[in-house]
Amino acid sequence: MxxxxxxxxxxxxxxxxxxxxxxxxxxxxxxxxxxxxxxxxxxxxxxxxxxxxxxxxxxxxxxxxxxxxxxxxxxxxxxxxxxxxxxxxxxxxxxxxxxxASLPKKEQKVPKFLYSEELESLFHVNDLNTAIGQRNQALIELLYATGIRVSECCQIQLTDIDFSVSTILVHGKGKKQRYVPFGSYAKEALERYIRDGREQLLRKAKTSHKYLFLNFRGNPLTPRGVRNILNEIVEKAAITQKISPHVLRHTFATHLLNEGADMRTVQELLGHAHLSSTQVYTHVTKNRLRNIYLHTHPRA
Known part of the structure; x- marks a missing residue:
C-alpha cells in the first residue's frame, strides 16, 4: 500500500x-x-x-x-x-x-455550565499567600473572564497582556489571533501572580521564558496540567459536578448571553469562525426564563 x-x-x-x-x-x-x-x-x-x-x-x-x-x-x-x-x-x-455520503445528524447537547453561586465558591479556595495559590487564582479568574480555550491559555506570554487596556492577544485555532478583554478581578489576580508567584516559580526553571502560567518546576503549564489544577480546585470547593476548562468557557458564553450580550460579540470573543458554533449557547437558565415570564406576562 x-x-x-x-x-x-x-x-x-x-x-x-x-x-x-x-x-x-x-x-x-x-x-x-x-x-x-x-x-x-x-x-x-x-x-x-x-x-x-x-x-x-x-x-x-x-x-x-x-x-x-x-x-x-x-x-x-x-x-x-x-x-x-x-x-x-x-x-x-x-x-x-x-x-x-450524507452526514449523520449531530446530537444536540446543551453545554454544561455553572450557575453564579457554584462559580463563586471556586474563587475562594486558593491560598493567595503561596505561589501556587496565586497562579491557580489567576488561572481560574482568567478562564472565566475571557472564555479562552485551554490550549490558548497555555500559549499566553507576558508580552501578550496589555494591562493599560485590560486585553490579551490570544493565539487561536488556525493561527488566528484576536484581542480579548478581561475584568478587574482577573486583572488583580494576574498582577499579583506576575509580581510575586510567577517570579517564585520561574526561579526553579532551568531557562528563563515569557510564558504566563508555569508549573511547580517553572516550566510552561500544559493543557493537562490546567485540567489537574481545576480538579484540585473543584475538590477543595466541594462541588459535586465535574468541571473542565471547557465548562468555564461554556459558563462564560452562557452568562454573557443571559445578561443581554449579542451573539456576534460572543462569537468574536470565543474565536468561533461560524455563528452556528455560538448558537449552541442560546439556551438560558430556568431562573432567567421564569424572571422574564414574571416581569412580562400580564397575568403572571
Whole structure:
C-alpha cells in the first residue's frame, strides 16, 4: 500500500502550507484518513482511485457496528470528502465517492455550565499567600473572564497582556489571533501572580521564558496540567459536578448571553469562525426564563 502514502503526504503538506491549518486539525485529518486506509487494506483495495460509493457505504456500516458517535462519523466523512476533493484537483482520482455520503445528524447537547453561586465558591479556595495559590487564582479568574480555550491559555506570554487596556492577544485555532478583554478581578489576580508567584516559580526553571502560567518546576503549564489544577480546585470547593476548562468557557458564553450580550460579540470573543458554533449557547437558565415570564406576562 505504498502508493497510498504519497497522496496522503501531499495532502498533509497542502493542509500545512496552503490551508494553514493548526497542528491539532492536521493530526485529526491524518488519523481519519489512516483509518480509512486500514479499511482499504482489509477490503484489498490497492488505490484511492478504486474506491466506489459501495465501498464508502461499507466503511460507514463498519463504523456503525463499532458504535462510533454520530459526531465522530460526521468528522470522518468530512475529512475524507476534503481529501478526495484534493485528489480530484491533483488528478489522482476521477470522482469523489464521499460526495454522496450524507452526514449523520449531530446530537444536540446543551453545554454544561455553572450557575453564579457554584462559580463563586471556586474563587475562594486558593491560598493567595503561596505561589501556587496565586497562579491557580489567576488561572481560574482568567478562564472565566475571557472564555479562552485551554490550549490558548497555555500559549499566553507576558508580552501578550496589555494591562493599560485590560486585553490579551490570544493565539487561536488556525493561527488566528484576536484581542480579548478581561475584568478587574482577573486583572488583580494576574498582577499579583506576575509580581510575586510567577517570579517564585520561574526561579526553579532551568531557562528563563515569557510564558504566563508555569508549573511547580517553572516550566510552561500544559493543557493537562490546567485540567489537574481545576480538579484540585473543584475538590477543595466541594462541588459535586465535574468541571473542565471547557465548562468555564461554556459558563462564560452562557452568562454573557443571559445578561443581554449579542451573539456576534460572543462569537468574536470565543474565536468561533461560524455563528452556528455560538448558537449552541442560546439556551438560558430556568431562573432567567421564569424572571422574564414574571416581569412580562400580564397575568403572571
Amino acid at each position: 505504498e502508493n497510498v502514502k504519497i497522496p496522503l503526504n501531499l495532502f498533509i503538506e497542502y493542509l500545512q502550507i496552503e490551508k494553514n491549518y493548526s497542528e491539532y486539525t492536521i493530526v485529526c485529518y491524518k488519523r481519519d484518513i489512516e483509518e480509512f486506509i486500514e479499511f482499504m487494506k482489509r477490503e484489498a483495495i490497492a488505490d484511492f482511485s478504486e474506491v466506489t460509493y459501495a465501498d464508502v457505504r461499507l466503511f460507514l456500516t463498519d463504523l456503525h457496528k463499532r458504535h462510533q458517535a454520530s459526531r465522530s462519523v460526521a468528522r470522518k466523512i468530512s475529512s475524507l470528502r476534503s481529501f478526495y476533493k484534493f485528489l480530484l484537483r491533483e488528478k489522482k482520482v476521477e470522482e469523489n465517492p464521499f460526495s454522496l
